[in-house]
Amino acid sequence: MPKRDKFHGDVGQFLTGKDAVDRTIRYKKHKEVDQKCAPDTYIRGEFFGINRINSLLGRKDCVGIRIYYGKRYEDKDENPVDEGRGELKSRLVIVGVRADGTDIFDDKTGLKGDGDGDALGDGYTCPRHCAP
Incomplete structure (x- = not known):
């Protein structure tokens, strides 16, 4: 996506469901490893x-x-x-x-x-x- 100088209503990209799920799973995995958190102790x-x-x-x-x-x-x-x-x-x-x-x-x-x-x-x- 080209960089634009103005803020407008079309900034951002829609994600596939798979990409969204993959990103959240990756976050959860790294949060638990990086901070040694139990799965239910941090806000996801x-x-x-x-x-x-x-x-x-x-x-x-x-x-x-x-x-x-x-x-x-x-x-x-x-x-x-x-x-x-x-x-x-x-x-x-x-x-x-x-x-x-x-x-x-x-x-x-x-x-x-x-x-x-x-x-x-x-x-x-x-x-x-x-x-x-």
């Missing part, structure tokens, strides 16, 4: 609802999303806890992106309360909520 994926994703995509000037890797402290039931308590877990942060490549969550109005939808996080994690 997160589920986010379509209504939440559509809300991000519907923001003014949004042409796509960016997914950041983040971390937060959680208890054993995946509830957030104060820094230094519980366990530090990897979690995804999804934000809308403008055509110039800037993140939409940089809007200062998002500083009130629990947020106004500037970013999306705290999806259902796998292995806890994996596909049946």
Whole structure:
């Protein structure tokens, strides 16, 4: 795919189901080996609802999303806890992106309360909520 200067709605490639499965299996295998993790002790994926994703995509000037890797402290039931308590877990942060490549969550109005939808996080994690 040729490199483009603008961010737009057609960035990214669809994968075959086999390629997607192969990539996730490879990640799981290397995560367990590299960090000596048991299979059910690290987050392999997160589920986010379509209504939440559509809300991000519907923001003014949004042409796509960016997914950041983040971390937060959680208890054993995946509830957030104060820094230094519980366990530090990897979690995804999804934000809308403008055509110039800037993140939409940089809007200062998002500083009130629990947020106004500037970013999306705290999806259902796998292995806890994996596909049946």
